[in-house]
Structures are given as C-alpha cells and as structure tokens.
Amino acid sequence: MKILVVADEQEMSLEAARIIGALVRTKPDAVLGLPTGSTPLGTYGELARMHHEENLDFSRVRTINLDEYIGLSDDHPQSYRAFMRKHLFDHINIDENNTHIPNGMAEDVEEECRRYDAIFYRYGRTDLQLIGIGVNAHIAFNEPADCFTPDTHIAELTESTIDANQRNFDHRDEVPRTAISVGMRGIMSTRHLVLIACGEGKAEAVAKSCFGPVTPRVPGSLIQLHPYVTVIADEAAMSLCPVFFSA
Numbered sequence: 001m002k003i004l005v006v007a008d009e010q011e012m013s014l015e016a017a018r019i020i021g022a023l024v025r026t027k028p029d030a031v032l033g034l035p036t037g038s039t040p041l042g043t044y045g046e047l048a049r050m051h052h053e054e055n056l057d058f059s060r061v062r063t064i065n066l067d068e069y070i071g072l073s074d075d076h077p078q079s080y081r082a083f084m085r086k087h088l089f090d091h092i093n094i095d096e097n098n099t100h101i102p103n104g105m106a107e108d109v110e111e112e113c114r115r116y117d118a119i120f121y122r123y124g125r126t127d128l129q130l131i132g133i134g135v136n137a138h139i140a141f142n143e144p145a146d147c148f149t150p151d152t153h154i155a156e157l158t159e160s161t162i163d164a165n166q167r168n169f170d171h172r173d174e175v176p177r178t179a180i181s182v183g184m185r186g187i188m189s190t191r192h193l194v195l196i197a198c199g200e201g202k203a204e205a206v207a208k209s210c211f212g213p214v215t216p217r218v219p220g221s222l223i224q225l226h227p228y229v230t231v232i233a234d235e236a237a238m239s240l241c242p243v244f245f246s247a
C-alpha cells in the first residue's frame with residue numbers, strides 16, 4: 001500500500017486527478033470505477049479543467065459508478081446519476097452511453113444488481129477504482145457487517161450514513177434508507193485502487209482501514225489485501241495513523 005500524505009483537500013484532489021489523467025492518456029479506453037460524495041468533488045473539477053485546458057480526452061473512457069439510491073430516478077437532483085452529470089459528465093466529452101450507474105428505479109432490484117455485476121464481467125475489471133470512505137469505514141455502501149458481500153446488492157444504510165447523507169436533503173426522512181451498491185468483488189477486482197480521504201472526521205476510518213485488523217466490521221480494511229493500493233489523504237485524515245508524522 002502506498003500512502004501519500006498531502007497538506008489539504010485541494011492537494012488530495014489534484015493528486016488523484018493527476019493519477020486518473022495519466023491513466024486516461026496512456027489508455028484512452030480506460031474503465032474507471034467512480035464514487036460520488038463530497039470527497040471526489042475537487043478531483044472531478046480538476047479532471048474537467050484538464051479536459052478543457054489540456055485536451056484530456058474522455059471520448060472512449062468507460063465508467064462504472066459504485067452506487068445509487070433506491071427510489072430516486074435519474075433526474076432526481078439527489079440521485080447519483082444527477083450528481084455525476086453535474087460534477088463530471090456534463091463537463092467532459094464522455095459518451096453517456098459509456099457511463100454506468102445502477103438504476104435506482106428498477107422494478108426488480110435484485111435483477112438490476114445481477115445486470116450491474118454483468119457489466120463488470122463484460123469489461124473484465126476496472127483499470128482504476130476511485131473510492132471515498134465513510135466515517136464508519138464503509139466503502140461504496142458496504143456497511144459494517146458480519147461478513148463481506150462480494151456481489152452488487154441492496155444495501156440497508158446505517159443511521160450514521162443516513163446522518164452523513166442528510167446534508168444533501170431538506171429533511172432527514174427524505175434520505176433513502178436503501179441503495180444499490182457494488183460489492184467487494186467489484187471494488188477489489190480493480191487493477192489500481194485509489195482511496196481518497198480528507199478531514200479529521202475520516203481519521204479513525206482511515207487508521208483502522210490502513211492499519212487495523214481486516215474485518216467486515218471495518219469494510220475499508222479489506223483494501224489491505226489488494227496488491228496495488230494508493231491512499232491519498234490529508235494530514236487531518238492521517239492524524240490517527242501510527243506511522244503519521246508531520247512534515
């Protein structure tokens with residue numbers, strides 16, 4: 001595991017965008033696994049800038065998002081499809097047919113989960129999987145549990161995740177309780193796993209995920225078993241890590 005400790009959120013964002021940009025230049029049809037949330041916002045902004053100012057070409061790039069709320073349609077402003085359009089897809093030359101996000105309105109949600117896994121099988125594996133991490137160390141919506149779930153599945157969001165996601169909704173009762181989430185196989189099968197984290201709120205999750213025992217009670221800890229992981233975290237998010245020392 002390579003850990004890059006950076007000064008702040010901006011540096012984290014630039015570093016992650018630099019890695020993604022380099023991949024897209026060397027492999028123009030790269031398959032990117034992408035998260036939503038506040039952590040990747042700066043990275044997406046920088047990728048859009050690289051597209052406009054440095055001709056970074058996304059025309060052949062394929063993307064697979066990690067998750068979508070159940071019950072929110074594509075055009076609901078809080079859906080993850082709307083999020084991806086607003087923060088990335090509308091600002092780069094990606095073909096939206098090459099972007100994949102679970103359908104939160106599917107009539108048969110189990111069938112939608114199988115359809116989504118089939119996309120991973122079709123593409124083989126993602127070239128790079130970008131992930132954020134929850135304060136409870138969830139990755140995608142793989143919440144702390146008794147065992148790891150390999151496949152795309154219906155995730156029951158924990159109260160702490162609902163609390164964290166509430167900031168995007170007017171009322172807490174509007175926050176969906178369930179989501180379709182890629183499972184651990186989808187995440188771990190990537191060639192390069194890149195975890196981004198910033199702020200002291202993530203410090204415990206980062207420390208346990210990078211240095212604690214590997215356990216489904218700390219879903220992020222599974223990344224320790226991946227052969228090619230880059231963690232990009234600011235000093236605040238690294239502050240509880242045993243090897244952290246300030247520059």
Ligand code: F6R
Nearest residue numbers: 035036037038039132133134140
């Ligand atoms: C979102 C996702 C989640 C977020 C996590 C951190 O697609 O998969 O696991 O990465 O909840 O969210 P932020 O970045 O908002 O702190």
